[in-house]
Amino acid sequence: GKSGEGETPKLGDHVYVVGGGNTAMDCARSAVRGGSKATVLYRRGREEMPANDIEIDEAVHEGVVFEYLTAPVKIEEKGGRLFMTLVKMELGEPDASGRRSPKPIAGSEYAVEASAVVSAIGQQVLPGIARELGLETARNGAIAANPDTFQTARPGIFACGDCQTGANIAVRAAGNGRKTAYAVNQYLRGEEVAGEPWRFNSSMGPLGTVSEDLFADYVKTPRIKMPVIGDAERKSTEK
Known part of the structure; x- marks a missing residue:
């Protein structure tokens, strides 16, 4: 299609987004703004999800449905609709990334119907x-x-x-x-390739290690929470 030229893609009534990162949240929340129901499929649990908590929370506020411990195993098109076979997962031992490896649960397959499926499962370098x-x-x-x-x-x-x-x-x-x-x-220029010089940087270190005496003259106040427009209104905004 011409979505890359600024036109709004027609995703239909129910969009499934596969993935758990910030890009997956962008896709799901954009689908909601386009008038679609959006469901996110993620093969691990909420705790393992790499997306920022605020992105996940805002998506939930906007009505995005999350299906955790779920992964697609088959997809086919019939009559302009997409039919996906999903399988439920369970978490095993931690893998090289430190996250617990998901494994499919035998016999847990089930089918869903979608108007569009968006893959947001990461990127890789083509070597x-x-x-x-x-x-x-x-x-x-x-x-x-x-x-x-x-x-x-x-x-x-x-x-x-x-x-x-x-x-x-x-x-x-x-x-x-x-x-x-x-x-x-x-x-x-034929000079020694040493790279950009390291400029002076000053840091007090983590806040918990800084002496309270430094802030004795200041009144402690909670962090300001950024205002957001209401759920109903922002679900219909395009920008």
Whole structure:
């Protein structure tokens, strides 16, 4: 479709979003604003969900339904509708990420009908170009580079952004892009490639370790809660 050109995609009456990160919350909440019922399928529990708590809470306020410990195993199209087979999961031992690994429960399959299904299950680096250039890659496909200069093992090739960190936030990619440009400039000028100098930074450390005496003259007040527009109103707003 032309959704990438600014047009609103027609998602229909019931959208299923597969995933548990902030992107999944964006998709579900946007579907609600488009007039659809939205259900999020996540294969682990609420405690393991990587999305920010405020995103999950706001989605719940807006009527998004959450099906935890649930994963799709099959999807097919019939008559313009999508039919998904879902399976219930149980959490086993922690995996390499420290989160408990989900395992399907035998015989727990059931079917649901959807007007649209959105996959929001993460991103991965496609390692093909790195292999073609003879670059070293990590297990997740990310290109190995010096964390300070972003130089790879091959002279003249630098890597930064998600291809180097793995899936990450845009602001970190932009910041690392600036640092890489600094190192590339050093390389092109024939200087030692040392990367951007570390500028002075001052920190008192975690709040719990700072002496109360520093705040003796200040009245303690609770953190200000940001106001939000009412649920009904924001479910119909587009921007």
